Amino acid sequence: MATPIIETKDLRMAFGDNEVLKGISMQVMPSQCVVVIGPSGSGKSTLLRCMNHLNEPTGGTILFEGHDIAAEDIDINLIRAQMIMVFQSFNLFMHLTAKKNISLALMKVKGVEQAEAEDMALKMLAKVGLSDKADAYPGQLSGGQQQRVAIARAMAMQPKALLFDEPTSALDPELIGEVLDVMKRLALEGMTMVVVTHEMGFAREMADHVIFMDQGVICEQGPPEEIFVNPKNERTKVFLKRILCQVDAMDPLKPNYEDTSLENGNGTCETAPVAEQSAKEVVKNDARTGLKRWFGLR
């Protein structure tokens, strides 16, 4: 069996006392599209950010093609260049045109000549259907167009994996489709992808493997047919029911016949007390460090 491109072993992450990831072990095989779903605050985004080492995990290991990315002798920049993240808020460089956004990292990280890098940029823009926007600045593009440029920027580096962190969550509903189309095309081309999303349609259609996370643990994982059609874990069931119910509720022509039983169901309010508690913690910490901070000490 081939080595997985990304593998996490008992990955743990805590912000202060707030444990966000409580031992995540998962694998991403080459050309696989892994979709991570789960309620907000379940640690999905943190998991991705740890893989890219934007957050340093507090425990466990992350292997990229079998190499521990936290090892002393590993250049994290070389790893990152092969496993690029696409963000919820696009994060295009605001002062550069679409073309320059794409060519910058090619030139600085891979040492590609400017002319060649810009050729590559145009090629990638064509691939996401934005050839005519090469000289536009991010501020002149719609959200959907910005996200497509961001995907083109990541693709231009020819990474071995792409990490999508809720790529459509900041978009207007009518712009989501164009971004998902690009992602579907990438998945069909055999790109290795880890996608955190709330787009269940995409997950159902494109995922090779679905992971359901809640409160920092993987509750259930498996092929999409299994997770969506026949979920075994109670929390998965509640989550999927709620999401699908919302989709139904958004349809104005559909009578709302099933809502009462779910609104009062267990699980819906589970996260609220946790959030309240952590807010209290923050206040307490503030008082303690207040004096220190007043003197400009860290």
Place this chain on the structure above:
Amino acid sequence: MNLDWSVIPENFWFLMDGAKLTLIIAIIAILFGFAGGILLGMARISKNRAVYGISTGYIEAFRGTPLLVQIFLIYFGLPSLGLQFTPLMAGILALSLNSAAYQAEIFRAGVQSIPKGQMEASRSMGMTYNQSMFHVIIPQALRNSMPTYTNEFITLIKDSSLVMAIGVLELTYSAKDVIADTFQPFVLYIFIAVVYFVMTFSTSRIMRFVERKFAIPGTMGGE
């Protein structure tokens, strides 16, 4: 009241020599202060405690003491340690060191006004911290900081008059010289006030022009 405005044309070139020196002092101090400000500002956001501590101490010291005292300290004080400067050099040095402290804070505010995601996106593609800083963060930070930099440059032009205290014959000192001969303080101080205003107003116009030229299309300020 006997205001004799003819003293201006009579001493015009003498006063203009002073104005020239004021300009030279201001421009050199602005440039050194700018470079020093970027280095200090970078140090101020460093995670290295020593680097952070030293830069913070420097900034607090230079912001917290009068510029005139700093000028005296450099010109009259440092010779006791074996460091002798000409009045002009001492003046430029004091203004540069002082302005660097202020410009460091301007630069830091500019960098911290850039959303965290810009750095993350850049790092996520494998660029190093320095590459991301240099190609992504600083170009945007400087643009955001332009109005504040304009403030600082204008302040520095005006504060350069303080170096007359150690005998640098810049604009204010030349005016004082002429007053000693002609007893026309009102005329001369009004005149140099106008000259200072021309310098500061031009500075603000030039900075506005630069600001417009580098404005990012599709953002506020850009078209």
